[in-house]
Amino acid sequence: MEFPCKDFKVGKCEGQKLVDGEMMPMVLLPPVADKADLESLVSALKKNNDWFEQMIIKNSAVLLRQPMCTKGCGPPMKDPSSELTYYHHEMILIKESPMKLVLFCEMPPPGGGETPFVPRFKETEGMLEFPEAVEEMEKKGLKYTFTALSKNDMSSMRGRASPTPKRLSSNLRSEICCRTNALGMDMEWLPNGGVKIVLGPRSTTRVFDGRKGRRMLFNTVVGMHGKEHTSALMADGTEIPDNVVRRCGEFIEEESMQFKWEKGDVLFFDSLALLHGRGPSKPPRRVLVATSSNLDYVSLVVCVFL
Numbered sequence: 001m002e003f004p005c006k007d008f009k010v011g012k013c014e015g016q017k018l019v020d021g022e023m024m025p026m027v028l029l030p031p032v033a034d035k036a037d038l039e040s041l042v043s044a045l046k047k048n049n050d051w052f053e054q055m056i057i058k059n060s061a062v063l064l065r066q067p068m069c070t071k072g073c074g075p076p077m078k079d080p081s082s083e084l085t086y087y088h089h090e091m092i093l094i095k096e097s098p099m100k101l102v103l104f105c106e107m108p109p110p111g112g113g114e115t116p117f118v119p120r121f122k123e124t125e126g127m128l129e130f131p132e133a134v135e136e137m138e139k140k141g142l143k144y145t146f147t148a149l150s151k152n153d154m155s156s157m158r159g160r161a162s163p164t165p166k167r168l169s170s171n172l173r174s175e176i177c178c179r180t181n182a183l184g185m186d187m188e189w190l191p192n193g194g195v196k197i198v199l200g201p202r203s204t205t206r207v208f209d210g211r212k213g214r215r216m217l218f219n220t221v222v223g224m225h226g227k228e229h230t231s232a233l234m235a236d237g238t239e240i241p242d243n244v245v246r247r248c249g250e251f252i253e254e255e256s257m258q259f260k261w262e263k264g265d266v267l268f269f270d271s272l273a274l275l276h277g278r279g280p281s282k283p284p285r286r287v288l289v290a291t292s293s294n295l296d297y298v299s300l301v302v303c304v305f306l
């Protein structure tokens with residue numbers, strides 16, 4: 001069948017997989033190599049905006065591969081990239097997490113540092129092994145807790161990446177509480193300067209418009225269950241069975257796919273349909289991210305490039 005867009009051509013990358021008849025990620029290339037600059041990309045995206053949005057929802061992940069980084073690279077990311085960032089939906093802990101995620105590779109790592117991703121509707125099929133447990137989780141909802149450490153406590157990546165300022169005025173504390181509550185979280189200040197956050201009830205699976213009626217596992221149970229600083233329970237406090245959580249983790253590993261970053265790659269995710277993570281990386285690495293539900297992909301591309 002003829003490819004219906006003249007402004008891109010279809011390419012390939014190592015690691016892509018055919019999932020339910022769609023290639024993930026779908027790889028798109030500029031029609032000619034010398035059209036691989038930001039201006040040409042933005043103009044092609046604007047011209048084909050509706051088609052491009054549909055392509056991302058249909059394939060869940062689209063990789064634009066073009067050596068087009070025309071600006072100088074900024075410094076490598078400061079986060080501890082030697083550590084694994086476990087699979088997650090972007091910002092799933094807030095009430096309505098963003099639908100669109102764009103990643104731009106400005107500085108590919110010399111080793112590791114991939115962005116593995118997992119289609120969640122495939123995992124849902126696997127969860128049919130546990131119909132009673134899933135039904136109970138659906139019915140009761142889920143509750144998560146996490147403890148954000150104080151600035152002085154650097155024993156976890158969360159503490160190092162998101163330190164809590166040591167001293168906060170009571171006005172600032174109450175402002176933080178208001179904003180956190182607006183995002184659907186309850187918070188409690190701890191004597192050591194950290195905070196404990198409780199969220200729930202939250203759903204176990206969701207069906208989003210326009211995605212073939214697919215039921216997505218839309219939770220962060222595997223990432224938070226039974227960890228030192230986080231927990232995931234059913235909303236009434238019932239434990240989620242260990243074997244269910246373990247098998248969910250296995251499904252994630254089984255269905256995961258990844259490719260090697262190249263300079264100039266722009267990756268578009270339907271974040272409602274995919275989990276993503278970050279593999280441990282050798283430095284330096286610089287992959288920039290923009291996310292939104294309301295902005296179109298052209299605006300997000302401009303965000304990651306500026």
Ligand SMILES: [Fe+2]
Nearest residue numbers: 088089090276
């Ligand atoms: Fe992320």
